[in-house]
Amino acid sequence: MENRGVLLVNLGSPDSTSIEDVRQYLDEFLMDKHVIDLPWLIRRTLLSLFILPSRPAKSAEAYRAIWTEKGSPLIVNSENCTEKLRSKTNTPIELAMRYGKPDMAEALSRLAKQPDIEEILLFPLYPHYAMSSVKTVIEQAKKLMQEMGITVPLRVHPVFYDHDGYIEALVESAKPWLEKDFDHLIFSYHGVPERHIIKDDPTGSHCLKDKSCCQKTSIAHKTCYRHQVYQTTEAFVEKAGIPIDKYSVGFQSRLGKAKWLEPNTLDVIKQVADQGARRILVICPSFVSDCLETLEEIGIGAKEEFIKAGGESLELIPCLNDHPAWINLLKQWIEHPLTY
Ligand SMILES: C=CC1=C(C)c2cc3[nH]c(cc4nc(cc5[nH]c(cc1n2)c(C)c5CCC(=O)O)C(CCC(=O)O)=C4C)c(C)c3C=C
Ligand SMILES: [Fe+2]
Ligand SMILES: [Fe+2]
Numbered sequence: 001m002e003n004r005g006v007l008l009v010n011l012g013s014p015d016s017t018s019i020e021d022v023r024q025y026l027d028e029f030l031m032d033k034h035v036i037d038l039p040w041l042i043r044r045t046l047l048s049l050f051i052l053p054s055r056p057a058k059s060a061e062a063y064r065a066i067w068t069e070k071g072s073p074l075i076v077n078s079e080n081c082t083e084k085l086r087s088k089t090n091t092p093i094e095l096a097m098r099y100g101k102p103d104m105a106e107a108l109s110r111l112a113k114q115p116d117i118e119e120i121l122l123f124p125l126y127p128h129y130a131m132s133s134v135k136t137v138i139e140q141a142k143k144l145m146q147e148m149g150i151t152v153p154l155r156v157h158p159v160f161y162d163h164d165g166y167i168e169a170l171v172e173s174a175k176p177w178l179e180k181d182f183d184h185l186i187f188s189y190h191g192v193p194e195r196h197i198i199k200d201d202p203t204g205s206h207c208l209k210d211k212s213c214c215q216k217t218s219i220a221h222k223t224c225y226r227h228q229v230y231q232t233t234e235a236f237v238e239k240a241g242i243p244i245d246k247y248s249v250g251f252q253s254r255l256g257k258a259k260w261l262e263p264n265t266l267d268v269i270k271q272v273a274d275q276g277a278r279r280i281l282v283i284c285p286s287f288v289s290d291c292l293e294t295l296e297e298i299g300i301g302a303k304e305e306f307i308k309a310g311g312e313s314l315e316l317i318p319c320l321n322d323h324p325a326w327i328n329l330l331k332q333w334i335e336h337p338l339t340y
Helices: 019-030 040-051 055-066 073-086 104-112 131-148 164-178 194-199 225-240 265-274 292-308 324-335
Strands: 004-010 093-097 119-124 154-156 184-190 247-252 279-283 313-316
Touching: 004 073, 004 104, 004 131, 019 040, 019 055, 055 292, 073 093, 073 292, 073 324, 093 104, 104 119, 104 131, 119 131, 119 324, 131 154, 131 194, 164 225, 164 279, 164 324, 184 225, 184 265, 184 292, 194 225, 225 247, 247 265, 247 292, 265 279, 265 292, 279 292, 292 313
Parallel strands: 004 093, 004 119, 119 154, 184 247, 184 279, 279 313
Antiparallel strands: none
């Protein structure tokens, strides 16, 4: 296909670190029914009474700890990646965020105006499927295109959690850290409520029925976030040659009282400290760009907890960001999209 336009979509950040901007961002983000999947009135009440009065101040402080002169690291890293990709291909590429700016509708409109455009390739910047990440991006793109009368065919790039090229790029980008002397490697994935995985299980009877469901073959794994992050972990340790007793998996960024995927990253970090690990590495493969959740939650918060628990050093392995191996892979995928 010659005339393809590409829309890369990441999550989004507040416009600034002011409490008001963070409140507006959290309101848009958490009112998404794919993120807090409760009936509208309950979601609205929960946000207005319990989340929005206090969380924005706490989150704004966290954002201040990692904000750069150019703005939010998530946006800056996504923009750098987009710029490098543009310099390597003639395919028109737009970057948008699911929440906030750059705006998805404006990006779609620019792509639709490309001369002789035949297809829009929607590329959610997430390796794993989750209703709160990939699904909401797809649904929003379809909704906006319908509202805007854009009739160009939409193609969605599949998730790539176990793709050889992705694992190779991840291992390659992590190499300088893996070559150091470390005691333990922690894979910290963004958590999701268990309910989200069960809701998206197409069989209605597979996901989270028992502890080993993710190791049994099932079509449910097409939308099973837990299965997909385990696959990334297994493929990574195999390629990087990390022995089984030298790595662990945890889930971070838990919010609210519902049951989320276990174990919690902070508990894993304390446990490995108790077991004698002194120098640990943390990699966060559910994010392709460093952001609040990697730089602040892990790079600052989890590091403090590890030191308190007796550890010496916690090093955060950077996300793929604009690593050459990642840019080359994205170029290949936007020119020859995966078809499975
Ligand atoms: C119900 C709450 C949340 C779900 C489910 C969730 C899933 C999810 N999120 C990401 C990626 C990112 N999340 C980020 C920040 C963030 N996430 C939540 C809540 C849920 N996420 C909140 C409230 C926040 C905001 C910050 C805070 O107040 O703690 C970010 C970083 C944004 C940034 O500006 O840097 C990313 C990226 C994925 C991939 C995912 C499901 C797998
Ligand atoms: Fe999140
Ligand atoms: Fe599973």
